[in-house]
Amino acid sequence: MAMAEPAQRKEYIIIESGDMEQPFSWSAGSYGSKFLTEIRDKAKIWGIKCPECGKVYVPLRRVCGPCYVEMTELVPVSNEGSVVTFSVVSFGFVDPSTGQQKPVPYGYAAIHLDGADSYLLHFIDETDPAKIKAGDRVKAIFEEPGKRIGSLLDIKYFELQR
Amino acid sequence: MMAASRVGIVGVGMTKQRSSRRDVTGVELINEAVRAALADAGIKRKDIDAIVIGNMDHFEGINYVDTWSVDGSGALGKPIMKMTTGGTTGSTVAMGAYYHVASGMFDRVLAIGWEKNSESDTTGAIITAFDPFWDRPTFAGAVAGLALEATLYMSETGATEEDAAYIAVRDRRHALNNPFAHLKMDAKIEDIMATPYLSWPIKLGDMCPRTDGACAVVFASDRVAADFPNDPAWVHGVADRHLWAYTSDPYVNQKVKGGTWFPAMERATAELYGKVGVTDPLEEFDVAELYLPYSFAGLRYMESLGFCERGGGPALVRSGATDMGGKCPVNPSGGVMSSNAIGATGLLRVAEAALQVQRRAGDRQVPGASLALATGFGGCYWSDEIILGRELPDKVRG
Numbered sequence: 001m002a003m004a005e006p007a008q009r010k011e012y013i014i015i016e017s018g019d020m021e022q023p024f025s026w027s028a029g030s031y032g033s034k035f036l037t038e039i040r041d042k043a044k045i046w047g048i049k050c051p052e053c054g055k056v057y058v059p060l061r062r063v064c065g066p067c068y069v070e071m072t073e074l075v076p077v078s079n080e081g082s083v084v085t086f087s088v089v090s091f092g093f094v095d096p097s098t099g100q101q102k103p104v105p106y107g108y109a110a111i112h113l114d115g116a117d118s119y120l121l122h123f124i125d126e127t128d129p130a131k132i133k134a135g136d137r138v139k140a141i142f143e144e145p146g147k148r149i150g151s152l153l154d155i156k157y158f159e160l161q162r
Numbered sequence: 163m164m165a166a167s168r169v170g171i172v173g174v175g176m177t178k179q180r181s182s183r184r185d186v187t188g189v190e191l192i193n194e195a196v197r198a199a200l201a202d203a204g205i206k207r208k209d210i211d212a213i214v215i216g217n218m219d220h221f222e223g224i225n226y227v228d229t230w231s232v233d234g235s236g237a238l239g240k241p242i243m244k245m246t247t248g249g250t251t252g253s254t255v256a257m258g259a260y261y262h263v264a265s266g267m268f269d270r271v272l273a274i275g276w277e278k279n280s281e282s283d284t285t286g287a288i289i290t291a292f293d294p295f296w297d298r299p300t301f302a303g304a305v306a307g308l309a310l311e312a313t314l315y316m317s318e319t320g321a322t323e324e325d326a327a328y329i330a331v332r333d334r335r336h337a338l339n340n341p342f343a344h345l346k347m348d349a350k351i352e353d354i355m356a357t358p359y360l361s362w363p364i365k366l367g368d369m370c371p372r373t374d375g376a377c378a379v380v381f382a383s384d385r386v387a388a389d390f391p392n393d394p395a396w397v398h399g400v401a402d403r404h405l406w407a408y409t410s411d412p413y414v415n416q417k418v419k420g421g422t423w424f425p426a427m428e429r430a431t432a433e434l435y436g437k438v439g440v441t442d443p444l445e446e447f448d449v450a451e452l453y454l455p456y457s458f459a460g461l462r463y464m465e466s467l468g469f470c471e472r473g474g475g476p477a478l479v480r481s482g483a484t485d486m487g488g489k490c491p492v493n494p495s496g497g498v499m500s501s502n503a504i505g506a507t508g509l510l511r512v513a514e515a516a517l518q519v520q521r522r523a524g525d526r527q528v529p530g531a532s533l534a535l536a537t538g539f540g541g542c543y544w545s546d547e548i549i550l551g552r553e554l555p556d557k558v559r560g
Contacts, residue, residue: 059296087309091360096286
């Protein structure tokens with residue numbers, strides 16, 4: 001007696017893009033470069049001020065969207081600020097900028113730097129959501145001077161001030 | 163000069179929404195939806211005057227989708243326009259097709275939205291949609307971005323994770339009635355609460371799936387609408403707002419007590435309801451197909467869409483008003499919480515709203531539906547909104 005043939009499983013071919021690289025070289029522009037070199041060389045954070053509404057933006061941009069005017073006045077903002085809202089990221093994912101798994105869990109927050117009117121999304125040094133609340137004070141912790149490359153990640157994280 | 167046309171949806175086609183469609187290429191997936199839409203409208207490819215197509219290129223890594231897909235889309239030798247606006251892509255495609263026909267320059271326009279999210283890492287692809295200097299270094303994609311909104315919403319209103327879980331339960335229960343839906347389950351709030359955190363306070367059960375799927379919709383002018391077998395679902399009005407540059411921008415307006423909640427949605431809503439004459443959405447809409455990418459959106463966006471006061475989302479949904487059988491059922495299809503092939507998702511909301519007012523939605527039909535709201539959500543809290551009705555509108559509205 002013939003054995004019943006197992007149901008044929010269809011084979012679908014998949015092509016992996018593999019180690020293919022498509023590198024880009026983005027320009028930060030003159031103002032963005034100023035912001036990033038100041039972080040790299042002096043551990044100092046700058047904002048840019050709208051001549052019409054007076055709003056100070058961090059990170060920098062060249063046009064105030066609502067006023068639609070060019071901004072040229074750089075103003076210093078504080079390395080300290082407060083948490084506006086937060087999360088604790090615990091799902092694993094590959095950071096497309098590095099190709100590496102992001103180390104989880106980590107604290108993540110919208111930070112209102114003193115002297116700025118916009119917010120910065122960055123890491124915070126707490127992974128228990130019960131120990132974080134809106135309004136908590138934070139302070140920027142920078143990479144060691146020799147390790148800074150002119151990136152938003154020259155700020156390693158924001159430290160909760162307890 | 164050609165006169166502006168009133169516009170109706172006369173045909174709808176969709177693929178089954180599945181976690182992975184390894185049996186088809188993107189072009190073949192598009193073709194499945196297009197063939198279904200043409201058959202539903204009772205027309206052939208030759209009858210289509212122009213095509214609007216959209217997806218998010220970086221999910222498939224194919225940057226020239228409009229030309230690459232002409233065989234499948236039916237666009238060979240026809241005017242075609244690609245529209246890509248992030249999560250709102252599908253609803254923007256619908257609005258683009260609407261504008262084509264409303265202009266009076268085309269009578270029959272095909273809108274196509276599609277995605278094969280199985281072909282790449284969704285979070286990685288979403289991150290690369292954002293600025294390489296100011297967003298990408300610290301951004302963790304949609305899940306973590308939405309988590310910041312959820313935290314803020316809970317702290318400002320006292321809403322709970324259980325309130326949000328109600329939405330996840332509702333939409334996936336509704337999906338049981340939809341043969342095209344991807345995630346269907348008769349879960350309980352405690353089942354959602356028991357799923358692991360992805361990005362506190364968002365749990366696995368709070369988040370939309372990643373899906374492969376396509377949708378196609380035929381838009382027709384009032385000059386030719388009577389030629390089709392289905393009664394049209396008439397477009398009564400559209401509005402959209404895209405307000406922010408960087409991923410950190412949306413929280414600026416939300417922080418201040420009494421400040422705006424979700425300005426893009428609130429401004430689009432004010433414009434649209436003003437144009438169409440909607441004053442009490444809960445009473446006037448019979449059904450809503452809303453782009454709710456995660457559970458908390460089903461609370462908070464009801465407030466920005468004017469269905470209740472700020473902070474009133476949990477009480478509204480827990481009253482049952484948005485369940486099937488309620489005053490205004492939300493997402494009879496199962497919505498985005500059940501199926502999220504991103505470029506198709508916004509167009510599916512429009513397609514489902516059309517089926518409702520045409521009274522062709524099968525087991526997911528809201529009895530007697532005459533006026534429906536469809537929305538798209540994406541980018542840095544962008545908002546597209548469309549109202550469809552059974553009755554021919556008195557005039558063309560932008």
